[in-house]
Amino acid sequence: MSKTGAGSGRRSISSVRCGVVIAAIVVMAAMLVVGPAGFFSDTLRLPPEVLQMLDQRASVVSMFIGAAGLVIAVAALLLQLQPDRRRATAEMPDVSDAEPRTPPVAEDARLRAKVRRRGPWRWRARRSRRPGPPRPRTHPASGRVL
Numbered sequence: 001m002s003k004t005g006a007g008s009g010r011r012s013i014s015s016v017r018c019g020v021v022i023a024a025i026v027v028m029a030a031m032l033v034v035g036p037a038g039f040f041s042d043t044l045r046l047p048p049e050v051l052q053m054l055d056q057r058a059s060v061v062s063m064f065i066g067a068a069g070l071v072i073a074v075a076a077l078l079l080q081l082q083p084d085r086r087r088a089t090a091e092m093p094d095v096s097d098a099e100p101r102t103p104p105v106a107e108d109a110r111l112r113a114k115v116r117r118r119g120p121w122r123w124r125a126r127r128s129r130r131p132g133p134p135r136p137r138t139h140p141a142s143g144r145v146l
Contacts, residue, residue: 046054137146 138144139146
């Protein structure tokens, strides 16, 4: 339910925004049509010296606009990286009261050694030990005890 009554005479913000967007689209479309027509028809009849000076000034202005766009793009990228850094530091666990762990490099080295020792094709979880004496190892083809 809206806080303003239906007969209050106010327009909502979204309808104002919609009107501004439509007006901007109409103005840009008009400029898109009028710009090339004025460029090719040369209605001002300016001498070549004046046109050359205007061209140089337009080049300098466009260079400054490009530099400002580059600064804004770099600032936006830096601002985008900032929340990632904050989130990464916020997610780090508190290691003061945690039990000491082996560094990940050592864990990787141990796993690689285990794979080398057992072979990558035999990598699987160890079975739980059964109570009682171990069964003798037998040869798979002949069934003889090794």
